[in-house]
Amino acid sequence: MSDMSMYIPGNSFFHKCDARVKMLLLVIVSIMAFLFHSPYLSGFLLIVGAVFNYISIGNRMFKHMLTRMIIIMMFFLIILHGFVNPRGETPASFFGQVISLPFFGAYTYEGFYLGLVFWLRLSSIIMMAELFISTTSPSDLIHGLHKLGVPYNFCFMVSMSLQLIPISVREAQIINSAQRARGLPEKSIVDRFKGLLPMFVPLVVSSLERMERTSMALECRGFGNTNNPTSMSDIVIRKSDIALMAVTLLLLVVCVVIRIRFGSFDMTDHLTSWADCFRLVAR
Amino acid sequence: MSEYILELKDVNFKYENAPTVEEPALKNINLKVKKGEFIGVIGSNNSGKSTLCALCNGLIPKALDGEFSGQVLVDGQDIKDVSTAKMSQKVGLVLPDPEAQLSQLTVYDELTFGPSNLELPREKIFEEADRVMKLIKLENFKERSPFSLSGGEQQRVAIASVLAMNPEILVLDEPTSNLDPLSTQEIFEIICKLNREMNMTVILVEHEVELMAQYVDRFVVMDNGRIVLDGSPKEVFSHREVFEQIKMFIPTVTSLAGEIDEEYRKWGNYEYPITLEEMIKIIDSRKE
Amino acid sequence: MKNMNKEVVAHIENLEHTYSSGHKALIDINLDIYKQEITAIIGQNGSGKTTLSKHFNGLLRPTGGKIFVNGKDVASRRVSEMAREVGYVFQNPNYQLFCPTVLEEIRFGLKNLKLSDEQIKARSREVIEEFDLRGMVKKQPVTLSSGSKKIVALASVYAMDPEILFLDEPTTGQDQYGKTKLGLLSRKMKQLGKTIIIISHDMDFVAEYADRVIVMNESRVILDGTPADVFSNEEVMRTAHIMPPQIYAIGNHIHAVSSETRLSVMELAKVLAEGDYCL
Numbered sequence: 001m002s003d004m005s006m007y008i009p010g011n012s013f014f015h016k017c018d019a020r021v022k023m024l025l026l027v028i029v030s031i032m033a034f035l036f037h038s039p040y041l042s043g044f045l046l047i048v049g050a051v052f053n054y055i056s057i058g059n060r061m062f063k064h065m066l067t068r069m070i071i072i073m074m075f076f077l078i079i080l081h082g083f084v085n086p087r088g089e090t091p092a093s094f095f096g097q098v099i100s101l102p103f104f105g106a107y108t109y110e111g112f113y114l115g116l117v118f119w120l121r122l123s124s125i126i127m128m129a130e131l132f133i134s135t136t137s138p139s140d141l142i143h144g145l146h147k148l149g150v151p152y153n154f155c156f157m158v159s160m161s162l163q164l165i166p167i168s169v170r171e172a173q174i175i176n177s178a179q180r181a182r183g184l185p186e187k188s189i190v191d192r193f194k195g196l197l198p199m200f201v202p203l204v205v206s207s208l209e210r211m212e213r214t215s216m217a218l219e220c221r222g223f224g225n226t227n228n229p230t231s232m233s234d235i236v237i238r239k240s241d242i243a244l245m246a247v248t249l250l251l252l253v254v255c256v257v258i259r260i261r262f263g264s265f266d267m268t269d270h271l272t273s274w275a276d277c278f279r280l281v282a283r
Numbered sequence: 284m285s286e287y288i289l290e291l292k293d294v295n296f297k298y299e300n301a302p303t304v305e306e307p308a309l310k311n312i313n314l315k316v317k318k319g320e321f322i323g324v325i326g327s328n329n330s331g332k333s334t335l336c337a338l339c340n341g342l343i344p345k346a347l348d349g350e351f352s353g354q355v356l357v358d359g360q361d362i363k364d365v366s367t368a369k370m371s372q373k374v375g376l377v378l379p380d381p382e383a384q385l386s387q388l389t390v391y392d393e394l395t396f397g398p399s400n401l402e403l404p405r406e407k408i409f410e411e412a413d414r415v416m417k418l419i420k421l422e423n424f425k426e427r428s429p430f431s432l433s434g435g436e437q438q439r440v441a442i443a444s445v446l447a448m449n450p451e452i453l454v455l456d457e458p459t460s461n462l463d464p465l466s467t468q469e470i471f472e473i474i475c476k477l478n479r480e481m482n483m484t485v486i487l488v489e490h491e492v493e494l495m496a497q498y499v500d501r502f503v504v505m506d507n508g509r510i511v512l513d514g515s516p517k518e519v520f521s522h523r524e525v526f527e528q529i530k531m532f533i534p535t536v537t538s539l540a541g542e543i544d545e546e547y548r549k550w551g552n553y554e555y556p557i558t559l560e561e562m563i564k565i566i567d568s569r570k571e
Numbered sequence: 572m573k574n575m576n577k578e579v580v581a582h583i584e585n586l587e588h589t590y591s592s593g594h595k596a597l598i599d600i601n602l603d604i605y606k607q608e609i610t611a612i613i614g615q616n617g618s619g620k621t622t623l624s625k626h627f628n629g630l631l632r633p634t635g636g637k638i639f640v641n642g643k644d645v646a647s648r649r650v651s652e653m654a655r656e657v658g659y660v661f662q663n664p665n666y667q668l669f670c671p672t673v674l675e676e677i678r679f680g681l682k683n684l685k686l687s688d689e690q691i692k693a694r695s696r697e698v699i700e701e702f703d704l705r706g707m708v709k710k711q712p713v714t715l716s717s718g719s720k721k722i723v724a725l726a727s728v729y730a731m732d733p734e735i736l737f738l739d740e741p742t743t744g745q746d747q748y749g750k751t752k753l754g755l756l757s758r759k760m761k762q763l764g765k766t767i768i769i770i771s772h773d774m775d776f777v778a779e780y781a782d783r784v785i786v787m788n789e790s791r792v793i794l795d796g797t798p799a800d801v802f803s804n805e806e807v808m809r810t811a812h813i814m815p816p817q818i819y820a821i822g823n824h825i826h827a828v829s830s831e832t833r834l835s836v837m838e839l840a841k842v843l844a845e846g847d848y849c850l
Contacts, residue, residue, distance in 0.1 A: 009426075137388070138388045139387075139388040139389050139392055142388065156386075159386075159387070159388055160386060162388070163388075163430060167430065171666070174663075174666055175666045175667075177625075177630050177661075178659075178661045178666040178667045179667065180630070180650040180651055180654070181630065181653075181654055181658075181659040181661070181728075182654055182667060182679065182680045182728060182731070183651050183655070183680050183683030183684055185651050185683060186649065186650070197669065198669050198679070201669035202665055202666050202667065202668065202669050205665060205713050206663075206665050206666070210380070210382075210383050213378060213380050213384075214383045216337075216342065216346070216378065217378055217383060217384035217385075217386075217441070218386060219367055219371075220340065220342070220367075220371055220375070220376045220378075220445060221371060221396055221397035221400060221444060221445070221448070222367070222368040222397055222400035222401050222448070223396075223400050224400075225366070225367075225368035225400050225401065225402075226400065226402055228402070229399040229400045229402060230398070230399040230402055230403060230404065230405055231399075231405075232392070232395045232399055232405065232408065326746075327746040327747065327748055328717065328718060328744075328745070328746040328748075328749065329716065379744075460743065461744065463616045463772050464615075464772050464812075464814060465615060465616075465812055466616075490745075490746060490747075493817060530746075530747060530748040530751075531746070531747050531748075532747050534817065535775075535816065535817040535818050536817055536821070538836055539818070539821070539836050539839060539840055539843070542836055542840035543840045543843055543844050546837075546844070547840065547841070549843075549844040549845075559820055559821070562817075562821060563821070563824055566821070566824065566825065566843065566850075567850060569846075570846075
């Protein structure tokens with residue numbers, strides 16, 4: 001169950017941090033990542049995010065689905081992208097040689113640069129999202145949303161959906177076994193396509209029946225009696241949470257000011273060497 | 284204060300859309316339950332047992348539609364004058380599918396869910412949740428996701444979450460039908476404890492006739508929407524023809540005694556046993 | 572073993588199954604399943620019963636040892652292929668039923684076998700007669716009672732004419748009438764030449780209908796014999812946390828369980844009436 005929700009229980013600073021603060025952190029980091037073109041800020045955010053993750057969940061970070069996603073994207077966005085980006089003009093020199101692919105042409109500095117920037121932006125956001133998801137229990141997340149003013153019914157729907165996904169996945173697996181046991185062919189793609197109905201109908205019927213039973217059970221527990229059930233969550237904003245928020249907000253303000261005064265540090269039109277990719281100002 | 288904690292008077296009910304195809308209409312139901320009684324309800328799958336359960340806590344006619352006539356009184360008060368939320372504080376209902384009754388993200392949330400819907404103050408809610416957690420011995424599961432538990436553990440959580448509303452009557456509709464024998468035994472023991480130690484009025488619908496015979500004070504037998512027998516276990520099981528007619532079994536020991544008596548006339552003056560212990564006692568005493 | 576003369580339909584050698592979590596669900600299983608017998612596998616949850624049953628049609632593969640069905644190693648065959656020889660009826664019929672009518676449900680398996688239209692029609696008619704489903708042929712399976720759903724699921728698996736039929740907890744949620752019906756159907760299928768394997772928690776059902784009972788505990792087979800052999804072995808019953816049916820509990824108490832297949836109420840009544848026992 002915990003593998004589905006990607007939450008990893010623990011006792012770190014971020015685990016104890018209020019869910020709302022973490023949500024805000026994620027939003028701020030997302031904005032900051034897109035403020036500049038230069039790889040430095042997003043790179044910094046990615047490293048900070050990785051460190052926070054390591055502090056919070058240790059080695060399990062490397063097995064986390066989101067970390068893997070970051071690594072896979074690196075392959076696509078840095079290696080592949082270097083060949084395919086249409087803005088690529090200047091072929092990159094690898095120890096004097098140029099690497100070329102048949103249909104796409106040479107590996108270019110622009111391709112590399114744009115790929116790197118995009119990857120760093122996305123990855124820093126994903127890393128922060130990983131921090132958020134792995135240190136916030138679904139229960140605290142829902143309570144946080146509710147405290148922010150989201151209507152109770154909506155919060156309830158979100159939490160029920162979170163439950164429903166692993167249940168449906170499990171049922172789909174059983175149904176799949178059950179139908180294969182009746183000889184449902186599994187060889188060709190056409191077979192697999194035809195196999196959707198025998199999978200789909202039992203799953204839907206089963207889900208509908210369960211929902212019927214769950215709604216009766218909810219009635220028995222007074223659900224629907226009020227739009228404002230007593231809030232049970234203990235989440236409280238600590239001083240350290242406020243400090244964290246303050247620091248991040250300050251950083252955001254500083255970045256916005258720099259952006260307004262100095263621009264986005266976009267080097268794409270000035271690339272002639274590897275060193276150029278990492279400059280802040282054009283020569 | 285009524286003499287009876289629950290009374291069904293001339294109740295007739297016909298579903299508009301039955302939740303399962305097996306539920307028939309209920310005809311002419313009359314039932315009087317005293318405080319602290321442990322009643323076992325038995326009958327075949329289409330006898331109306333689940334409908335009876337839904338009547339006890341007001342789900343019928345409030346949440347489930349159909350033609351309803353008659354009266355259901357809880358502690359002297361007609362349930363049609365009471366909201367389902369208020370009723371849940373008087374009559375708790377546990378359903379057959381353990382997993383479907385759970386909706387929260389942790390077991391503890393599950394226990395606080397009911398009382399929080401009643402808008403009770405936080406301290407009171409924590410009190411109730413802690414009380415039932417101790418009662419049903421769920422401390423080790425407090426922060427776990429209910430969906431990571433086994434069927435038996437889930438059903439214990441479901442029972443506890445209903446008990447957190449502090450009802451006086453607990454109605455259980457086939458709580459062990461999806462469970463293995465060990466979990467079934469566990470659930471039965473919990474229910475028995477609630478009845479014996481806390482004087483909780485229990486209405487238990489089940490198929491496990493032999494197990495029920497050990498615990499219940501009274502059996503209500505249903506067939507095709509009607510109550511056909513209502514009395515103490517020994518009284519009820521003495522009507523073997525009725526059981527044959529409605530295609531239900533009585534405990535093996537009772538049939539065995541009947542066979543020895545009728546076929547061999549060697550039973551003597553003993554009452555027919557309804558539990559294994561009783562039978563063994565009789566066998567041991569006869570040998571002497 | 573007593574069944575030296577019977578044909579073996581499934582042969583299991585040193586079967587082991589260890590899940591990726593490290594849990595050893597099956598340890599050193601050696602068994603033969605004989606033709607035209609109703610074999611019951613009993614044991615607590617977690618004893619390995621379900622894991623073992625899923626090896627018969629390839630839903631699970633051995634991590635050690637082998638399993639042969641009709642002489643052929645199951646490991647090299649697909650699940651959908653195995654469906655011709657091993658029919659598996661899941662505990663919850665809702666997971667298998669999906670067609671608009673009962674008739675189509677029965678035909679589903681037959682179509683998967685790629686039979687001709689003629690053959691499909693003939694076989695469906697046969698099965699409908701055998702299972703007494705004529706009145707339900709046009710009904711929607713999802714609207715049937717739980718007992719009827721179980722029978723339709725069973726019929727649709729039986730229609731594929733497998734040698735072995737697996738019934739996973741067939742009596743869950745059933746009333747006495749439903750259980751009796753399933754029990755009698757099992758006997759009928761056995762008479763028609765099928766081998767039935769039942770996984771069950773329902774000891775009364777097993778005692779009544781099984782010819783042979785295999786007891787599993789902690790990933791191993793700890794006892795294998797007739798219902799009388801098994802339910803009279805009080806030590807094994809305790810180890811496996813199984814409560815024998817009342818009739819055997821009494822039979823054990825008066826030491827009156829012979830090594831016949833099963834004890835009946837009539838037999839026990841006679842013994843008790845004649846006083847021919849000791850405590």
